Every structure is written in structure tokens, then in C-alpha cells.
Amino acid sequence: MSSAIAIESEVAALIVEALHLEMTPEEIDPDAALFGEGLGLDSIDALEIALAVSRRYGFQLRSDDERNGQIFASLRNLAAHIDKNRVQ
């Protein structure tokens, strides 16, 4: 398993756990949008994910990341962003 895919499945598991989603991590399409049409997450979920990410990976998500890098555009983008910024 490549490290990119490893972090993707790790982040997928984190999302499913943090948001109590009724699905398995494998069911999240890595390229589908997390918000809106894809997984259908909303701003409440964004805060929950931010909290889980800060606890697990030791860094804080920010609005300007979201704006520019579109980290929430997909699981793949979010995982890549976490991999780049994690401090633990």
C-alpha cells in the first residue's frame, strides 16, 4: 500500500468515526466531494473534522486553506493536506 493510499484510508476512518457516519471508510469515494453533492457534509461536520484532525495530527485547519487549496474538495485532497501539515 502506498503512503498516499494509507493516509487516505486513515483519514476516511477518522471522518467516519468523528461524524458517526453509517458507512465504512472504504465506501468513501476518494475523489468525490466531501461537501454538497458527494458525501453531503456541512459546516458542523467541518468543525468536527477540524477537531479530530487537530487531536490526531497535531495541526489546525483554517478557512484560508479551505478557500485556496480546497482541501475539503475530496478525501484525496484532505488526506494530502493532512500529510503535508501533520506534526505528529
Place this chain on the structure above:
Amino acid sequence: MPETIPLTDRAPGEIMFRRGAEAITIGRFLADVAALAASLPDRAYALNLCSDRYHALLGLAAAVSRGHVMLLSADRTERRLDEIAAAYPDLYVMTDGGIGPQPSGGWHPLAGAVQVEAMGQGQSGPSPEIPADRVAIIGFTSGSTGEPAAHPKPWGALVGATRAAAARFGFQGPEVTNLVATVPPQHMYGFETTMAMPLHAATASHDGPHFYPVEIAEALHAVPAPRVLITTPLQMRALLGSGEALPDLACVISATAPLAPELAAGAEAAWETEVLEIYGATEIGSIASRRTTEGDIWSLYDGIEFERDGEDAVLVSVPGMPCPVVLADAVAFEPDRRFRLLGRRADMVKLAGKRASLTSLNRLLLQVKGVEDGVFVAPEDLDINPAARLMVYAVAPDHSPAEILAALRGQVDPVFLPRRVVLVSSLPRNEIGKLTRHALDALRRQPVHEAE
């Protein structure tokens, strides 16, 4: 109440807004307002969609200066914006093309919208006198029929509410209190605290963005004391959980949903400050407050009056408002202008500071093609769990949960979209076709695989 009240009664040199490191004085603000007001079209209604908080405030002040009514909608779904455009054909849109939710591309009134920007060309301007009985803003809620219910607020009522809140929270100067708010300016709570407040109380609003914990902490560190954090239970929980260090706070104010006493106590201990709660609603604005850790009794602001109307309804009179308004919650009166909340009256749900009626959500569900029967169900912990969400039970042969969810998007504000859509062969309606509370509870407690 006087016949007119100025746009602002503060001195030109006082700071009223902070954008990053830039401090904006009342004089500079009034110059920006005059420039924008001169560029507005001759129409009666302004729909303010600015996402930058300072731009939103400029839009309000310019519209009020011109005698236009500002339309305030926290709901940005295409359906709601279409409804507003249909109800106010004479409206124009104010936008700043900034970040944040915007209506989807094809929305027609956006063509020809007024672009709001800070002109930055002067250090003084007039503070126009506004008739106290003239409607300044209209807020919207989802009425039980599903149509948006409009709640007009006269200028005098708006300023009166601001002054009552400023007295309650000690924003009376001469020192300017810096307000960092995590709530958007188009939500009534964010509007009152960060748009109306700096016009008539010794406060300065900070621009933002303040959504994630690290941003809230940075904004608080960036402003001088005294500072106040204006937030919601959801964001307070995230901020506390993040462990971000905060500077000295004069107080923390929470609203939009009941704050759990444990969360309030945790925040008071971690940040060494008082956590205060505001109670209010879009129809009436904020009307009462409490310190959460001192118990469940709320104190009415000066000037607000309660009157019982029938068995469980309460009429609220707000100074400057033409007639009393029915409260969405049931309350028990206590002595000394105090009360306890007994929970929301049936049918209303509140999530992320927004309210919807289950009846209107159910109506939208039944309009989905292929849905023969269906119902939105609120979890039992909706009022105390900030992350709780609705679910849907639907009878829809030949349709998948994903298809039903997709059809609801654009119709329903995202926070009210069901977290789960469960397909069933029939709903447990009684002999007269009603879904009783008891039957819904039984349905909800069933394991999902049995319901399917």
C-alpha cells in the same frame, strides 16, 4: 422614543471596526457609507449577501441612509433566495464577491448586483437621522407553511435592542470593547452583535474569518483588551477541545442553542472568564440573558415584556416594535422579570442556529418525485447535542436514499438535510392518517436493518 435616531451616535474618532491590523474609525466608516449610499439604485429593498463583515455593515448603513429596507437571510439556498426575490420584486442585491456561501450561478438578481467595497477616500461623513418607526431590516424564518415568514424591524427597535444589550454586557464605554464573533453577519444574532452594536455602543467588531479554533484564537490575540468572544455552543466546544490558548477575555457570549452547563463550566475554568448566554429569536432579536453556570433562570432585558397568550404561548413586547410577537418556545414565569425555558414548542427544530418547521420539511420531502410517503424525524438529543442531525423515513419504491437526498439539496438548507434516509414499506400512520409522536419514537428506536 424620539422621532429620529442617527445612524450612529458615536464620536468620529472612535474605533468601530478592525480589519486585520487596520482600525476603522466612525469617521472613516461614515465616509465609506456616504460613497456607497450615493451609488445605490432607487429601489426599496436591498438583499445584503456580502460575506465580508465590514462590507455587510457598509451595506446596511448605506441602505438605511437611503431609506431602503435591508433583507437579511441566513438561508442561502436557491429556493429561499428565489422566494425572497418573488416576494420583493423591487429588490437589488449587494455582494462583495468574497468568499463564503453564494447562491448558485444562475440566480438572476445577481446580475446587476451592487458591488460593495470600502472606498477608503475620506475620514468623515454625515450621520443621517433615521425615522425611528421606519422599517430598517427584515429577517426571515421558515413559517409553518414552508413559505418564508418576514419579520420587519423598525430602526427604533433595532437601536433600542442594541442599547439594552450594551447595558447588560457593559459595552457602555468609554473604553471600546473588541468583539470577535464566530457567527455570520446575516444571522440575527451575528447581525445584532457585530453590525448593529458598533453603531450605538462602545464596541469594535473584528472582521474574521473566525470559523476554525485557530482562527478564533488568533483574532482574539490580535485585538487589545477588553475583548469578548461571541460564539455558539458548537464552536465553543471545538475551541475548548482544540486546547488553543486564549488571551484575557472580559466574557464569552453564546447563543443559537442551549449551552450545556458542563461545557459552560469547562470554558469558564479554561479561559478564566464568565460565560454568558443570550436568548432570542429572529422575529424579536435578543431579549434575555443568563450566566449558564448560575442556573437555568433567564433575566429579561430592560424594556422587554412577557404576556401569556393561551395555554403555552407567550407574547413578547419589544420597545419600538409595532405589535407583540409569539415566542417559539414554551416558558415558565419566575419573579423579578425572570423565566425558565421549557423547550421548543412542537414542530420546530433548530440546528446550527437556524430554525425550520418539521411540517415544512415534510412538505418538501413529499414533493420529491417518487416519494409516496415520508417524514423527517429529529433525534431525542437534538437540543443538547450540538452535532445532532435529522433523519428521514420514506416510502419510495424504485428510489435509493442517495436519490432522495440529492433531490432535497437546493430545497433544504444543508444543516437540515437528513444524515440518514431509511426506506420503509410504509409509515406507521394511525386510523386518521396521523403519525403520532409515539409511533415515530418507536420507528426511530428500531434497528435500521429491521426498518428496511
